[in-house]
Amino acid sequence: MLNICDLEKEYNNKFKALKNINLEIKKGELTGLLGPNGAGKSTLLRTICGSLPFYTGKISINGLDITQNPVAVKKKIGYLPENPPLYEDMTVYAFLKFCAELKGLYKNSLNRHISDILAVMELTDRRKQLIKTLSKGLKQRVGLAMALLGDPELLILDEPTVGLDPNQIVQIRNFIKKLAAERTVILSSHLLNEVAQLCRKIVILHKGRILTVQNIDALISSSEQKGSIILKASSPETTAYLLQQQFSNKIRQEDSCIFIKTVQSFNDIKKITAFLNEQNINFKEIRIKEPTLEDVFQDLTG
Amino acid sequence: MLNQQITVLKKELYTYFFTPMAYIFIGILLSVSGIIFMNILQYNASVNMTDFFAAVSKLIFIFCPLLAIRCFAEEKRTGTIELLKTAPLTSLDIVIGKYIGVLSVFTVYVSFLFIFPLVMEFYTDLYWPELLCQFSGLYLLGAAVIGFGMIFSAVTENQVIAGITAIFFTLFLLFLSFLVENNSGILRELFKELTIIIHYNSFVYGLLELKNIIYFVMCIVFSIFVSTRLLEL
Numbered sequence: 419m420l421n422i423c424d425l426e427k428e429y430n431n432k433f434k435a436l437k438n439i440n441l442e443i444k445k446g447e448l449t450g451l452l453g454p455n456g457a458g459k460s461t462l463l464r465t466i467c468g469s470l471p472f473y474t475g476k477i478s479i480n481g482l483d484i485t486q487n488p489v490a491v492k493k494k495i496g497y498l499p500e501n502p503p504l505y506e507d508m509t510v511y512a513f514l515k516f517c518a519e520l521k522g523l524y525k526n527s528l529n530r531h532i533s534d535i536l537a538v539m540e541l542t543d544r545r546k547q548l549i550k551t552l553s554k555g556l557k558q559r560v561g562l563a564m565a566l567l568g569d570p571e572l573l574i575l576d577e578p579t580v581g582l583d584p585n586q587i588v589q590i591r592n593f594i595k596k597l598a599a600e601r602t603v604i605l606s607s608h609l610l611n612e613v614a615q616l617c618r619k620i621v622i623l624h625k626g627r628i629l630t631v632q633n634i635d636a637l638i639s640s641s642e643q644k645g646s647i648i649l650k651a652s653s654p655e656t657t658a659y660l661l662q663q664q665f666s667n668k669i670r671q672e673d674s675c676i677f678i679k680t681v682q683s684f685n686d687i688k689k690i691t692a693f694l695n696e697q698n699i700n701f702k703e704i705r706i707k708e709p710t711l712e713d714v715f716q717d718l719t720g
Numbered sequence: 721m722l723n724q725q726i727t728v729l730k731k732e733l734y735t736y737f738f739t740p741m742a743y744i745f746i747g748i749l750l751s752v753s754g755i756i757f758m759n760i761l762q763y764n765a766s767v768n769m770t771d772f773f774a775a776v777s778k779l780i781f782i783f784c785p786l787l788a789i790r791c792f793a794e795e796k797r798t799g800t801i802e803l804l805k806t807a808p809l810t811s812l813d814i815v816i817g818k819y820i821g822v823l824s825v826f827t828v829y830v831s832f833l834f835i836f837p838l839v840m841e842f843y844t845d846l847y848w849p850e851l852l853c854q855f856s857g858l859y860l861l862g863a864a865v866i867g868f869g870m871i872f873s874a875v876t877e878n879q880v881i882a883g884i885t886a887i888f889f890t891l892f893l894l895f896l897s898f899l900v901e902n903n904s905g906i907l908r909e910l911f912k913e914l915t916i917i918i919h920y921n922s923f924v925y926g927l928l929e930l931k932n933i934i935y936f937v938m939c940i941v942f943s944i945f946v947s948t949r950l951l952e953l
Contacts, residue, residue, distance in 0.1 A: 467806040471952055489721075492808035503803035505731075507739065519727040520807040564803070 419445040419602050420466070420572060425475035427458075427465055435461040437626040439475070445571075448598040450617030450634075451606040454719050458626040459606045460500060463576050466604075467497045479572060493521060496570035500577040502561025506550035510541060510560055513549060514567065521568035531567070539563045539593065555586030562593060573603045579612060591616060614711045624719045638709055646713070647678040647687055649694075650703040657699050664693055677707075724809040728817025733824060742825045745787055749829050752779055757836050769837065769846070773854045773924045776833075777917065780862050781894050785886035787825060788869025789879050791818045792951065796877035811951040815944055819870060826862045830855065850926035857923020860936035864916065865890050867943025874950035893917075 425439035435458045443449050453459045464470045466477055468488050477484045484491040505513055514532045523531060536542045539559045544552065549560060558578060565573055578594065579587045594616055597603065607613050613620055614634060622629045630637060651657040651674070658671040661678065665686075668679040680686040687706060694701055736742035756775045760768060795801040804814050833855070837846055872886040873879075896915040900908055912918055916939070919932040 464802075464806075469802055469805040489808045489810065492806060495806070497802075497806045499799070499802050501799050503798070503800040505735075505800060506798075507735070512734075516727065516731050517803070517807070519730075520724060520804075520809060522723070522808060524723065 419443050419447075419480060420604075421476075421478045422466070423476045425462075425465065425473060425477060427461055427470065427473040435626050436465065436473070439628055441621060441628060441631060443602060443604065445602055447619055448594075448603045448605065448617050450613035450620040451604055451623060452608070452610065452613055452620055452715060453623035455608065457623040457719075459608075459623055460576055461626075462623065463497070463574050463604065463606055464499075467495055467574060468492050469497075493568060494571045496565035496567070496573045498561045498565040498573075498575045498578055500580060502557055502564070504549045504557060504560060504564075507548065509546050509548055510536070510552075510563075511545040513560065514563055517564045518567045523568060531569075535563045535566050538566070538596070553586075555582050555589065558582060558586070558590055559593070562590070562597075566597070571601060573597060573601050574606075575603065576606045577608070578605070579607070579609065587612075610710075610712050610715055620711075622715065622718055629718050634711060638711060638714055646707045646709075647680050647690060648703070648705050648707050649676040649678065649690070649701055650674050651676060651694075651699060651701045653699070657694070657701070660697060660699070661690065661693070665690070680706075721809060721813045724807075724813045725817045725820075728804070728809075728814055729820050729824075732818055732821025736821065736825050741790075742828070745783065745825060746829045746832065749779060749783055750832055753833060753836075769851060769854060770924055770926075772836070773858055774921070776858065777861055777920055777924075778894075780858070780865055781890045782887060784826065784862050784865040785869035785872070785890050786883055788822050788866045789873045789882040789886055791822060791870050792873040792947070793877050793879040793882045797879070805951075811948045812944075815870070815948045815951060819867065819944060819947075822866050822870070823863055826866060827859075830859050830862065833858075847926075853923055853926050853928045856928070857920050857932075860923070860933070861916070861920045864936050864939035864943070867940045867947075868893075870947045871943050871950065874947045 420441070420443040422439050422441040425436055426434065427436040428434050439462065451459050451462070461470065465473055466484075468484050468491065471485075479491050479494050482491050482494075505516070508516070511532065514535070515528065518528050518532060533542070536545055539562055541556070541559055541563060544556060549557065552560065562575075562578070565575070575594065579590050582590060591612065594603065594605065598616070605613065605616060617634065619631070619633055620637065621631045649657070649661075654671055654674050654676055658669055658676045661676065662669050665678070670677045670679075678686070678690065687704060691704060694704075753776055756779075757772055760771050760775070764771065792801065795804065805811075837851055840846060868890055869882075869886040872882045872889065875885075876882050893916045896911055897917050899911040900915055900918065903911060913935075916935075919935045922929055922932045
């Protein structure tokens with residue numbers, strides 16, 4: 419479906435925003451693109467969509483090179499940027515009609531297509547409303563509707579839930595799940611739990627490079643990061659200090675809890691317990707916390 | 721890609737004519753043009769449209785860049801440029817659609833200007849071939865200045881900066897005529913060929929010359945080309 423080979427993108431011949439990106443996304447996959455702020459997620463997505471020219475490397479969709487066939491490739495992509503590009507003075511319907519015409523849909527098929535999409539996005543009763551009068555969540559839905567026009571094979575969503583309230587986030591996630599059942603989707607986000615909930619495959623981008631492309635479960639199980647030991651001690655500051663002196667593990671303290679990063683959880687928990695007993699340090703609880711996507715992400719990008 | 725250009729044009733017309741923008745622009749320009757026309761009638765013994773077209777050209781240098789700067793600066797500021805750049809159309813389609821949109825507003829203004837000679841026709845005989853030549857000159861001048869304004873609009877997202885630089889540029893083109901007067905030889909000829917107002921004045925005096933038409937068409941093509949390249953950056 420999407421093939422990216424040796425992609426590099428420089429801004430003003432100085433800052434390299436993307437370095438040696440190689441990525442393949444198969445048809446029907448819902449892929450999460452993760453990375454800290456400034457990792458190059460939006461740059462990568464905008465380059466795929468043809469919004470950022472002058473890069474080196476090759477991007478192709480279904481074998482069509484975007485530099486050689488930009489118009490044909492853009493017809494296959496539905497893109498929702500981080501801030502939905504909406505003409506606020508237009509009504510929802512007029513805006514979608516304009517976008518549909520830009521995508522080459524005309525007359526007979528157009529009205530029905532827009533009506534279908536409005537129904538999918540539950541916006542039918544808002545069709546005559548001015549966009550500037552809509553809430554942020556509804557505007558996001560209009561943005562999603564815009565991306566769906568022309569029935570694109572590849573849907574690219576850049577931070578689709580940013581700035582929304584919890585109810586709107588759940589609603590948008592449900593829409594994404596529904597849409598992903600029928601097409602290939604790339605979802606960019608810095609919200610790890612969102613990606614973990616929606617995607618099976620993830621791409622982690624850091625400082626313009628792809629660190630890993632894997633199935634989430636495989637990534638967590640194959641990671642060097644085997645989780646943490648959580649220790650609740652009566653004097654956490656002293657205990658954390660003594661543990662830091664004794665062990666080379668990464669130790670972090672939050673209130674009464676001490677988090678000890680570990681590779682061999684069972685061996686380490688035995689050693690730590692023995693050490694605490696030896697030092698006569700009282701502790702209320704010691705347990706192993708299984709690694710999460712957040713742990714792996716921090717480990718890779720921290 | 722004509723369909724996409726028409727789509728962009730329709731959107732532009734919607735923006736101009738479903739908001740007060742076009743009406744304010746046309747209203748101000750027509751009011752000032754009317755004042756100029758009345759003054760010329762008042763202080764001249766004979767009916768002289770040459771003075772009128774010479775005076776109105778100064779308005780074009782100030783108002784037309786202001787009309788054009790909205791084209792891309794506004795889209796960049798609101799982020800909607802992303803929608804156009806990721807849609808299946810070329811940068812040239814976007815530029816042409818937007819250019820014709822601005823030109824349409826200017827066309828409405830020029831059409832209303834015909835009221836002045838039509839009113840005069842009741843009192844005196846006008847030489848219409850000369851008048852049509854003058855109107856053609858004004859239209860081409862406006863079309864060229866709008867093109868220059870569009871270039872500055874494609875450079876920045878700040879409409880104030882785009883507007884000021886566009887007006888400075890068009891006024892610079894206007895004042896190039898001083899360089900013609902203060903130079904001699906090849907340099908004088910070069911400045912003469914480059915100065916927009918000299919080409920326009922030929923139309924004002926009723927001279928319809930191919931080289932002047934080509935000059936304005938070249939200006940329009942140049943500004944569309946540069947705007948397209950800037951949009952692709």
